[in-house]
Amino acid sequence: GQQLNQSPQSMFIQEGEDVSMNCTSSSIFNTWLWYKQDPGEGPVLLIALYKAGELTSNGRLTAQFGITRKDSFLNISASIPSDVGIYFCAGYPRGGATNKLIFGTGTLLAVQP
Amino acid sequence: DGGITQSPKYLFRKEGQNVTLSCEQNLNHDAMYWYRQDPGQGLRLIYYSQIVNDFQKGDIAEGYSVSREKKESFPLTVTSAQKNPTAFYLCASSIRQGASEKLFFGSGTQLSVL
Numbered sequence: 461g462q463q464l465n466q467s468p469q470s471m472f473i474q475e476g477e478d479v480s481m482n483c484t485s486s487s488i489f490n491t492w493l494w495y496k497q498d499p500g501e502g503p504v505l506l507i508a509l510y511k512a513g514e515l516t517s518n519g520r521l522t523a524q525f526g527i528t529r530k531d532s533f534l535n536i537s538a539s540i541p542s543d544v545g546i547y548f549c550a551g552y553p554r555g556g557a558t559n560k561l562i563f564g565t566g567t568l569l570a571v572q573p
Numbered sequence: 574d575g576g577i578t579q580s581p582k583y584l585f586r587k588e589g590q591n592v593t594l595s596c597e598q599n600l601n602h603d604a605m606y607w608y609r610q611d612p613g614q615g616l617r618l619i620y621y622s623q624i625v626n627d628f629q630k631g632d633i634a635e636g637y638s639v640s641r642e643k644k645e646s647f648p649l650t651v652t653s654a655q656k657n658p659t660a661f662y663l664c665a666s667s668i669r670q671g672a673s674e675k676l677f678f679g680s681g682t683q684l685s686v687l
Contacts, residue, residue: 464615493676495678500661500680500681500683501680501681502577502579502665502678502679502680502681503616503663503678504678505675505676505677508675548615548616550676552674560618560621560631561618561674561676563615563616564615565613565614565615566613566614566615
């Protein structure tokens, strides 16, 4: 099946640092979603992107829908300890079923106070 | 509060036993989903339902069964045919936003084999 390549797999940073992660595919996507998952909990939707070039912010988080429509980026500014968790990208590929979301393998973020 | 409720939070299964995971939503969403999550991996789709009394297999449906008798409820049964059931199970429901669906997740059920 289709896959989303998410990188990096893990990040260990100091509090206050900025973070960048990305998600790429060989296919064109119509929608990109970014989720955060805390340990033992379900993913929580952070940002949704619907068109190429779109840049959307949610507090200290900013995500972009890549111009090629094959990638997306998530940035976290001035990280804090509660940013710890696993961040997943997800998307709906063009021509795919509109109800079958494809997930990346996640980026584990650890923030040292 | 509106949301998706999964129960139980932790569940143990004996060899040869069927177990059922509950998922209830009061968001009035039409579509509901079950995903399986293994450590260090992404989410894999087990089953999904777009409307009451209808459901479709996802990518890893073997060894699982579902029902959708009510809009609010989408229980998942892990049957004895599922030989490696230990995983974190996530239920989701969705609302359509333009041409795409936005998924909202429950807090998950951790299933372990005794």
